[in-house]
Amino acid sequence: MRPTPATSGSARPAAVINEQIRGLVEQGGLGSDEYLELLVEWEAAVRSEGLRSDVTKAA
Template sequence: MSPNPGPRAAVRPAAAVNEDIRALWRDPRVGLTDEQRAVYERLLTEWAAAVRADVVTAA
């Protein structure tokens, strides 16, 4: 494994990802389809990466 991981992918701001999550799941009383759940899980992963990037930037 190379000591230099290479260029990082651009990370969208956590607020932008959060907006997508809210748009996807407008009513938490209504369950998501399997396809929507897959998108939701991808968005959660993206949101977590954005939060980590914000913490690293602030440090």
């Protein structure tokens, strides 16, 4: 089970979440609840990893 959006930080690296987002988009899942949950998790991971300058390279 994925961490809930209410958690601070992410247990998974942003790159791992990003790959899952890309796979979901390729399968036509853009806009799905899972996609939106992953975006929230990805943002938390990006913040916790201090990657704000690399946001344009992500999903």
